[in-house]
Amino acid sequence: MVRSFTLLCLLVLALPSFALTELTASVDKNPVLQGEYFVLSIGADDTVQGSQPDTAALLKDFIVGPTSVSSQTSIINGSVTRKTVWKTELMSRKSGVFQIPAFELNDIKSQPFKLEVKAREAQSSNNKDIFIKTSLTPNTLYVQQAGVYNVKLYLAKDLSEGSLTTPELENAQISQLGKQVESNEIIEGKRYLVVSRDYLVQPQKSGEFTIEAPAFNGRIRQNYRSIAVSAVGEDTQLTVKPIVDNYQGNWLPSELVTLHEEFQPDNMSVEVGTPITRTITLTAVGITKEQLPEIKLTKLDGIKSYPDQAENKNVVRDGRIISQRIESFALLPQKPGNYTLPEVKIPWFNTVVNKVEFATLPAKQITVTGSALTTQAPIVSNTTTNSDNQAQTSSDSATPTIITQVEPVSLWITVLGYALWVMTLITLIIFRVRNKNKVLINKEEKPQDKTKMNIKDALSNLKIAEKQSDLKDFNQALNTFSKIKCNCEQATSSHLINLYQNDELTAQVHNLQKSLYSQGAGNVDLNKIISLLQQPVKAKRGAKQTLETLY
Template sequence: MKRKMNILSLSKRPTTAFLWATMLIIAGFMPAIASAAQAVATVSKNIVGVNEVFQLTVSVDANVNTNALDLSPLANSFTYGRPSVSTNTAMINGVITRNTEWKVAMATNAIGEFTIPSFRIGSSTTDPIVIQSLKSSKNSSTNSAEPDIKLDTEIDKEQLYVGESLRYRVQIRIGEQIDQAALIAPQGNGLDVVQDGDDRQAETVINGRRYIVITRYYQITANKVGSILLEGAKFKGSVIKGSRGFGSSLSLPVDKQAQNLSLDVKGKPAGYQGLWLPTPELQLEQEWQPQVNSQPQSNSLPQSSEVRVGEPLTRIITLRIKNAAQSSMPNLSLQYPGSVRVYDEKPVYSSNDGFTSMTVKQVIIPREHGQLTLPALSINWWNTTTGQQETSKLDGLSINVLPGDTSNTISMPLVPALSDPRPAENATPTEVKVVTSSGWWPWTTALFATLWLITLMLWLRAKKNAPTAKSATTSAQVPTVANPVEQLIAAVKAGQPLRVQTYYQQWPKQHLNNELISQLEKEVAAMMAATYGKEKGAWDKAALLALLQQVQQAQKNKSHTIKPPALQSLVPPKG
């Protein structure tokens, strides 16, 4: 019995030993578990200059959510960028270690002593860190406190007349990595500021360092008299710092402004005549198409050139004014005679080398033959360099308008003119010749009259012998002439505006109602305006074609419904 109990006690010893071993292992791991998930914060330097970038590193010995670090407490005293987050898991000698780390680029924005507060990550917190911010950091060699950005401006004049413009040049030299850059235009009370052209960008190397240079021009126009303060242009953006050697980068705000300038604006001189145009230089040119063969003469019109009725003559006038805004360009108004039709195209503006240019194109179509004088043009302007009024002129043109050339057009049908009891103003008297000797013409006339009578008697006898024969209309066919409506339709389809207008003016429209004539004239005017007018563009010919086809169909219907004379039914048939 005693022996049996010993056996039982021996069988329980291994279980007890296993329990003790398990407890010892757990106790050995308890310090490791207690020391896990500890957070630590460090900085790359704690004495920095204003806007000098340094790095904050926060690490925790555990795998935690990457959004567990709240950086918002830094906003009160620091500028910081987006953190760079990394996680790491490693096994050394059978021991598994985990780590989560945040790297943040930071900078102070003022002089003084600032504290990076404690960060709480899970159940662990970091210790606060004191940062001393100086005006400049002596132990910094890689980051400059002042961004390498330079802003220069220049104007071509400080004294100008009201309504005159000056050219403002601003140049930015950038040696930093820039984000969200913007250039704000100069401004001032009583000044109109407009950007002149596109930005010009180039690269340059200064003292071994590469820079980007951006140049922009502004056109500034004074609209009131007196001393005006011109506030300089401003540059705003963000400089990217900490991208080299740091786990993250941050954007430091940059705000630079050019120096202010004082402008002296003079008023319009007393006694000036005409539209006020102050400028140091004005250029006025013109071109005729087709080119005229004559040369301009002083104080007179050019020698006569020749064109035909309906042939277009194009006049191109170019006006260039230095230091002038587009809104101040004059309206070139010319009074043309009523014997021509003029189509003005929309003016074209451009800017180059301080000059504002305006090009006006006019299409002139003579409607009557004879001598035609086209008007000259003169513009008064104030020379701001000499302080005197000047006048720039363009010669007119004297041309001889010949009747329209019918060799290149389809002949129009002859239409009998309505009688007019009033004598024509420019009618040429008919020359009357008195014949004193009849000669042999009376005998010839008598011979032909006798033959005609004989032929008539033979024809009547043949008709009496064949009473049932029908009149053959094909024996003497009348030569047909082109239908004016068909000519108009062909010209519209061929896209020939001048020919359409000529045919339309020669086409008799007495048989049309007033509403249809109004619609036709409206479409013809729209065609000419789209081809030669200011709002030049594509013209839809469908409406005019539909109206002409309506007239054509009405003519066909009228010809098919012609009835025989009413007296024909009263004549009894022969038989």
């Protein structure tokens, strides 16, 4: 047995080497249907490694799928045959007669030939087991305006495998929005599995364009057999309008742009040193979150402003993309007075009425009063008796007044008070340095006290939103509470659920999100959520509470 195998190997090695002499090209069917995949085979009469025919010319008229290669060597009656075959899946979006070009490999060329693609009949749901529907909202766009292109694949048979291509548009950015959604739909008595995908379409050039619809290629199970199927959607004609002349500012083509602001506390009269949180929300329809401009506030003498990191997000509603930019500013009054926060104005182009408009926030008035530590009663004459002083002090406590002119004695008292305060501060600093090791050991106690204070404020915001039955404000306050409770700036309500491990809290938060983001209204008890959040977190002994990976 071994001797026979050895002789066979020697015989094969002794055979003369072959060279490529012929290259052929063929398809598995001709004619083919529009939107139907077929297989192009290119064969060589020799074993070829490290190279393959160039099929780039096919991209002009066809969708080119993956290419597979196989090699075969056979010996029949002492005759050796070698062959290499490349197979490529192709599909034509249009009907007509097309030229399959000649392919070349090692100076050997194949013969070109004609391929006929017949038009597919109009797709109808009553006689098709598989078809594609597409839509674009809105159907007319401006340059850089964001449209939502929806693709729905309808399948009446069980799918074993398949692939769906992406839409194509010249001079445009196209990206998929989120994950595909699967549902069931009954059309004229036939049940279909519906696979829906949303794509963000942003044209970068004006003119008339065609969105080439996606194509599907796969296999379905029918009568215990696997059958190849394919489908293609109808192309969409798109008119892209140019940017209007003499437009000033960031180009924002939209159907609606709004500005909204909130103050915490909402009282427009505060004392010196009391921080005010100003939250401004910019909302736009048909604009991506990356296009929303930065909100800049005018600097005011006497009030310092500390901006927080902006939050950008977007969602698809009713076939339109809605984007938001949320920016928070900490305003810290430095001295008493009446201040005017200037109006905030952002230009945008209204694509409905085709004109420039402005999203504005009106100017706001803020009154800053002197704090209790700096407000002093007026100083009377030295000849005033003690009884007069007591009467004057009693009168001042009933009706406080702000000193506009300070007597020399009062000035010295103020200077002395500040000196004592500075000395006390220096003493505390020296004490902290000397007890550095002790502070390091107990370093977790300080942030905990601060966290408790912040949690108290967050719970207060939750109660305010609950009294107003404002689900949106309550959800925003809940996210703020999550960041403080989880000690992470990126934490959300989902991490809060993981932290508490409370089934009732989980159900109530899910009902809140359902009421906000889905068509069905969830039965949510806001007061119950607040009550559950005030309960202690029951962590497992020896286990560390960590957040899930944020994306």
